[in-house]
Amino acid sequence: MPKDIPEPQAICNDVTRSAIFIVATIEAGRDHADKVRAWCGDVAALVRSVGRRVPSGNLSCVCGFGSDAWDTLFGAPRPAGLHPFREFGSGERLAVATPGDILLHIRAEHMDLCFELATQLLGALGDAVTVTDEVHGFRNFDMRAMVGFVDGTENPAGRAAEKFTLIADEDPEFEGGSYVIVQKYLHDMAGWNALSVETQERIIGRTKLSDIELDEAVKPSCSHSSLTTLTENGEEVKILRDNMPFGRPGAGEFGTYFIGYARSPAPTEQMLENMFVGRPPGNYDRLLDYSRAVTGGLFFVPSATLLEALADRDPQASAAAADGGQQPDTSSSAEPQEGGSLNIGSLKGISQYE
Ligand code: HEM
Numbered sequence: 001m002p003k004d005i006p007e008p009q010a011i012c013n014d015v016t017r018s019a020i021f022i023v024a025t026i027e028a029g030r031d032h033a034d035k036v037r038a039w040c041g042d043v044a045a046l047v048r049s050v051g052r053r054v055p056s057g058n059l060s061c062v063c064g065f066g067s068d069a070w071d072t073l074f075g076a077p078r079p080a081g082l083h084p085f086r087e088f089g090s091g092e093r094l095a096v097a098t099p100g101d102i103l104l105h106i107r108a109e110h111m112d113l114c115f116e117l118a119t120q121l122l123g124a125l126g127d128a129v130t131v132t133d134e135v136h137g138f139r140n141f142d143m144r145a146m147v148g149f150v151d152g153t154e155n156p157a158g159r160a161a162e163k164f165t166l167i168a169d170e171d172p173e174f175e176g177g178s179y180v181i182v183q184k185y186l187h188d189m190a191g192w193n194a195l196s197v198e199t200q201e202r203i204i205g206r207t208k209l210s211d212i213e214l215d216e217a218v219k220p221s222c223s224h225s226s227l228t229t230l231t232e233n234g235e236e237v238k239i240l241r242d243n244m245p246f247g248r249p250g251a252g253e254f255g256t257y258f259i260g261y262a263r264s265p266a267p268t269e270q271m272l273e274n275m276f277v278g279r280p281p282g283n284y285d286r287l288l289d290y291s292r293a294v295t296g297g298l299f300f301v302p303s304a305t306l307l308e309a310l311a312d313r314d315p316q317a318s319a320a321a322a323d324g325g326q327q328p329d330t331s332s333s334a335e336p337q338e339g340g341s342l343n344i345g346s347l348k349g350i351s352q353y354e
Helices: 030-040 043-051 067-074 111-128 158-165 189-193 197-204 266-276 304-310 315-322
Strands: 018-026 060-065 088-090 093-095 102-108 129-138 178-187 230-232 235-237 244-248 253-262 291-293 297-301
Touching: 018 030, 018 067, 018 111, 018 178, 018 253, 030 067, 030 111, 030 304, 043 060, 043 111, 043 304, 060 067, 067 297, 067 315, 088 266, 093 266, 102 111, 102 178, 102 297, 111 129, 129 244, 129 253, 158 253, 178 266, 230 266, 253 266
Parallel strands: none
Antiparallel strands: 018 102, 018 129, 060 102, 060 297, 088 093, 178 253, 178 291, 178 297, 230 235, 244 253
């Protein structure tokens, strides 16, 4: 009999009109950890209960865990690439790390569905968690990001989306899982809108109205599109994004919630380095002159099959079982290696992006 492939969470679902992004920290104490662990077994049922009532609403929830939370809740074994979010850049241009143990990425066609599911999921967690950030995102017309350009065009689709986001035999115990990086950005819209459309197009690397990639001859190497294009052995390495605009015009708040899934944290981290530090250093993403990252987190997304099973995990027992074997590795898998290249655990075990 062929082995059962774990069912992934709803990572590759179609884009929706609405989303809620919730980042929460787990309160100290064993009772709280026990409550969160048990909750893992209820997530799928809550999504079914809310979503069933509006089948066309395409309600889904992806649930991820931060590095420290994984150790507290589940112990060993731990996902090979999971580590605390690494910061990139400095000063005004910093990809900042902020606290976060649990990420909920709730998507639906209608905000009422997202709202109801968020209420149910957080209600079930009760005082075991404190929400540190909650963003309600909306799909802008024309699929345009807050900065006015069409967003998501170069996302991988169909089987390619699965290939780039889902862990396979490189980490067999976590097959069907994924890694997700989130960042909340706030924009200086007055500054951005004061630029000419041509200047904005050179910053993004695409035309604004028609969303066509600029010709290589005119596209600057510091354009957002150039700095986020990675190749490895001549092949492009992609991530799957589902960014959402959000904001409060009355408060002067205009934002983009960035969310990027990949089967290793490495490609998204490399993109962040290219954007914030520059490729080569100094040749950074000018979008960041008008956009400030105010949150940042890395989370592991177990397969749906594993998420349900984690409810019964005993972190003490699993740590004891791993004794003499593999200890939890809390160090980053992306420390600079010899020659300054990043050993970033690539899809094929080769460590260099171009
Ligand atoms: C201020 C926040 C951001 C905004 C407003 C933004 C907006 C955009 C837009 C308009 C595009 C062009 C259309 C498309 O292919 O989607 C794009 C492309 C892309 N962005 Fe971003 N982005 C942001 C942050 C990020 C971050 C933080 C990353 C990765 C760490 C990223 C990765 C990418 C990638 C991989 C592409 C496709 C490049 C290509 O293949 O041509 N973006 N983004």
